[in-house]
Amino acid sequence: MQILSSQFSDRAALTQYLQAQFNDLLPKTHRQASPIDGSNPTAQFIDQQIQPAAYARTRNFYQGAVSQLSPFVRQGMIERRHLANIALAKVGAKAAEKFIQELLWGEFWQHVADQRPDALWEDAEPYKTGFEAYTYKDTLPEDILRAETPNACINHFIQDLTVTGYLHNHARMYLAAYVVHFRRVRWQAGAAWFLEHLLDGDIAANNFSWQWVASTFGGKPYIFNLENVAKYCGDVVDCRPETNPELDATYEALHLRLFKRATS
Amino acid sequence: MTTTCVWLQEEWLSASLIAELCPAGATLIYIFDETWLAQRRYSLKRIQFIYEALLDLPEAVEIYRGEPSEILHARRQNKTEQRYLTFKPRDPELRQRVLDIAHAHDVEHMTPPPWIPVQSQSFKRFFKFYNVVKRHALDEASRDKS
Numbered sequence: 045m046q047i048l049s050s051q052f053s054d055r056a057a058l059t060q061y062l063q064a065q066f067n068d069l070l071p072k073t074h075r076q077a078s079p080i081d082g083s084n085p086t087a088q089f090i091d092q093q094i095q096p097a098a099y100a101r102t103r104n105f106y107q108g109a110v111s112q113l114s115p116f117v118r119q120g121m122i123e124r125r126h127l128a129n130i131a132l133a134k135v136g137a138k139a140a141e142k143f144i145q146e147l148l149w150g151e152f153w154q155h156v157a158d159q160r161p162d163a164l165w166e167d168a169e170p171y172k173t174g175f176e177a178y179t180y181k182d183t184l185p186e187d188i189l190r191a192e193t194p195n196a197c198i199n200h201f202i203q204d205l206t207v208t209g210y211l212h213n214h215a216r217m218y219l220a221a222y223v224v225h226f227r228r229v230r231w232q233a234g235a236a237w238f239l240e241h242l243l244d245g246d247i248a249a250n251n252f253s254w255q256w257v258a259s260t261f262g263g264k265p266y267i268f269n270l271e272n273v274a275k276y277c278g279d280v281v282d283c284r285p286e287t288n289p290e291l292d293a294t295y296e297a298l299h300l301r302l303f304k305r306a307t308s
Numbered sequence: 309m310t311t312t313c314v315w316l317q318e319e320w321l322s323a324s325l326i327a328e329l330c331p332a333g334a335t336l337i338y339i340f341d342e343t344w345l346a347q348r349r350y351s352l353k354r355i356q357f358i359y360e361a362l363l364d365l366p367e368a369v370e371i372y373r374g375e376p377s378e379i380l381h382a383r384r385q386n387k388t389e390q391r392y393l394t395f396k397p398r399d400p401e402l403r404q405r406v407l408d409i410a411h412a413h414d415v416e417h418m419t420p421p422p423w424i425p426v427q428s429q430s431f432k433r434f435f436k437f438y439n440v441v442k443r444h445a446l447d448e449a450s451r452d453k454s
């Protein structure tokens with residue numbers, strides 16, 4: 045048992061202290077702090093981050109008006125109910141509905157986790173990809189862990205995850221689909237990796253979202269192609285075909301390449 | 309006067325919730341639980357984020373690293389606190405662990421009120437859930453606004 049200090053000259057001193065105190069428990073790589081500070085966000089900052097009308101139009105874009113408040117929600121520093129109230133006060137029920145609907149996804153996954161704690165790490169349903177669960181790899185390949193996959197945009201998202209601990213929702217979907225469908229790794233390996241890094245890492249939202257992408261909690265697998273990434277992220281992320289060779293294909297071609305067709 | 313110790317949990321680091329649910333003058337403690345950290349393999353990013361949240365709470369928090377059972381046991385031996393409280397975690401795995409330890413060390417647990425109370429129903433798909441809770445969510449928000 046160890047009593048830890050509460051006095052630090054600055055953030056860097058705290059990081060150094062924690063690196064020493066938790067040395068034995070930390071992974072060998074990624075031993076830096078996030079640029080996102082865990083101090084309590086001010087009411088003004090929270091208010092500024094909630095732009096429900098712009099959210100409804102742009103939330104799927106990498107640079108869209110998402111709140112980026114999830115780390116504070118995860119730590120219970122802000123309640124989703126409170127965010128809903130701010131949105132409503134700003135623009136009224138109709139214009140706030142999309143934002144409130146997304147907040148409710150978080151409540152839904154919590155509800156599912158409470159109903160089915162057994163499915164947090166087990167496939168809730170079989171894969172709908174044509175492949176049996178046992179055919180998926182158990183661990184993440186090294187090139188994914190090092191952000192050195194053949195695809196520049198995927199490497200960009202991995203860097204976001206491991207350096208900042210925050211990742212845009214669409215990028216989470218791309219990364220999860222890449223891991224499970226393009227590389228055929230079990231969703232559990234990816235989910236554990238996200239929980240290690242995400243400041244908002246929440247087993248309910250995370251693991252069931254991975255299962256949704258994988259198709260073990262939903263009707264069909266989620267996939268994407270380079271054209272889709274370029275549409276939503278192309279202004280900031282490298283989406284050139286020559287630097288993203290695995291992703292540059294039509295959906296039809298990807299379905300043929302990634303999934304097994306029913307034979308009978 | 310009863311002296312109280314509150315064992316804070318990582319999902320409930322809200323100054324207002326602590327002020328609302330914890331007895332005035334209670335000692336606040338937080339434990340970086342070694343078993344839990346090893347199980348979830350928290351990166352330094354996550355540990356520092358929680359640490360900063362703790363340092364920023366208006367009441368001072370005694371921060372420990374170790375096994376919660378040992379720390380609670382040692383406190384019981386050495387301190388004069390008569391009552392121990394904690395918050396019930398939302399994460400089902402953490403909840404199980406915390407409630408087991410709480411039970412073994414006579415720690416009472418508090419459950420912060422949920423936003424959406426749907427205990428009696430079971431929903432498999434989001435839009436079924438959404439259609440049932442939407443009105444509550446929007447209505448409640450409207451009430452709060454006025």
Ligand SMILES: Cc1cc2nc3c(=O)[nH]c(=O)nc-3n(C[C@H](O)[C@H](O)[C@H](O)COP(=O)(O)OP(=O)(O)OC[C@H]3O[C@@H](n4cnc5c(N)ncnc54)[C@H](O)[C@@H]3O)c2cc1C
Pocket residue numbers: 103109110111112113114115117118124146147148149150151153211212213214216217220238242244245246247249250251253254257
């Ligand atoms: C593979 C995968 C893993 C994910 N892992 C997590 C996780 O560990 N923790 C987590 O909170 N969310 C997770 N999500 C959901 C979603 O990506 C994040 O909640 C969202 O990106 C957080 O960013 P934000 O605060 O800017 O969101 P905003 O869009 O501004 O939303 C505001 C809040 O609503 C809630 N919310 C919004 N969208 C969702 C959603 N789809 N599911 C659940 N809650 C939502 C969050 O609490 C969020 O902070 C995951 C999604 C995917 C596809």
